[in-house]
Amino acid sequence: MPFLSRSLLLLALLLDSASVLHAQSEAAIQQFINEATQAGGGSVVIPPGTYVIEKGLVLKDAKKIKLSGLDRERTILKLAPIAYAEAVSDTPAGASELPIRRSQNLRPGMQLRIESSGDLDSFTKKPKPYHLAVAKSVTGDRLELMAPLKHPVPAGTQLRHADAPNLIEIRGSSEQILIENLTIDGGRTATDPPVRGHAQLCGIFAAGKYDYEKGPASLVKGVTISRCIIQNCFGRGVTFYAVEASTVERCTIMDTNDEAIDFDHFTVRSIARYNHIARSLTGIELNDATDCQISGNDIRSCGTGLNLWRWCRQPGLNERNRILDNLFASTTGNAIQVGKDTGANVIVDNHIDQAGKNGIVLNSVGQTLENNRFEGVKLKEVTGP
Structure with a gap:
């Protein structure tokens, strides 16, 4: 991914020895993002510290932007406590x-x-x-x-x-965005209520323009989320709506009240690979997503491992997705479930271990299943038409 050579190092944010930086640092990070966007690209590098995010960081119509931390475990962007x-x-x-x-x-x-x-x-x-x-x-x-x-x-x-933020939002005609080497914390604690944020209170939320009935008007393209820790989200860890050719890779995503990774309405040709996912309502969801690949992920102790299903009515959705070589371990529900009105999806070489319900549930014909391994499935290994 090409970027301008200028790198905006945010050491100026460290105004004193405090380890928790509040609104001033959020405004400064957003300002650097805006400047890089206006320049047509650039890198925003964040030094170690815990940065409390109240309004959410927004990349709109941004191109060739890199947002990264100097130390993944010590560079923490954290949403302010929920209202x-x-x-x-x-x-x-x-x-x-x-x-x-x-x-x-x-x-x-x-x-x-x-x-x-x-x-x-x-x-x-x-x-x-x-x-x-x-x-x-x-x-x-x-x-x-x-x-x-x-x-x-x-x-x-x-x-x-009702207007609670996502920690990072990518909007408009954004292209070639790299987010890497950060801890992204949704701020959820053990004493908070079991709020499901859905499209709010997410770790990273990328969305183009779309309509349920008319389909996509424009797509966000080329987002890469790499080597991040994403945790404690009321909403999704990572969610894509109307996004094309984007990747979530080598991330650890855990303790989300909703899906850890969500490829949603009209997302196409996107990849989730080599991620470690734990203790989320759903490990990975594909909803009206097409030509996507889910490969080499380690998904443990979730409610459902992977859910592929239809919401919108346009033809050609939910097709040709490839679910390859993943581990689904200790789900409380089904390891993989495929909804109605989906087709030509490939489910191959997955290992399903200790599913609390079924291994693979199919509600549509025309799927390809090969070489999946099952251990300790409570109900049926494969069920459906």
Whole structure:
């Protein structure tokens, strides 16, 4: 990957002997990223330290940018603690106050995502699993809202910051981005609630422009994520939406509340290889992804090892993916599951050890299975049509 020779070394961020650097360092890193983007390319090298990221670092329309740490284990980018609360009791639609508990970091003016049924979704024709409100004030165990609730809120419902950041976002027409040699920490702790951030609170989130029904309008291209430690994310460790010819390789990804690696809507010709993945809801997910390769990964102690499935309706999605020579060990659910309306996917030379349910579940015909090895599968080694 070619870069300009200029290297922006961020030693100027080390203003004192403190090992934890806050908003000033985040703003400085973003400024260096912006300068490299405006210059048409460049390297941003981050020295050791723990950098608390509150707003998220953004690469937009960036080309030939390298973001790297000097020491993988000691150069840590870490999301600030999550903002959330929990509803104490049932609250009806029309109310302007919510009794809450376990409140953390909520503030006036913050838009909140309330994790209970909301408006009808125009795509699925079902209620969305959330609705939005804006905090007016937070006093002890009471949350006052700017406007009355449109939908009821059952007791125990989680509330969280609706605009919570991803740690690193890659957007627009970005191309040839290298992220390497960093620890990327989502900030999740053992005392936090089991929030699933999905497309928020991810370690690295890359997305082109797309529409569920019209498909992709533009693709992010040529992202490489290499030799990083990615951990403690409420959302995905790495997620690609409408991304082409990109790679996640030789990373350690662990303790994510969602997928460790997600190749999502309209991602094509991308690769996940030689990664070590542990203790995530799903090790690797392919959703509307095509011509991708998943090879040589070590996936342990996840809920599902690999999930390949369809969401969008365009023809030709979820095809010709190659799942080769991976280890799936000690999944609590199925090691590999392949959903409906998928085809011509190749599942070869994988080792499935101690699957808590099935080894391989097929819900579509036309897949190729060869030379997969099974040990200690609780239910069936292979099931489906």
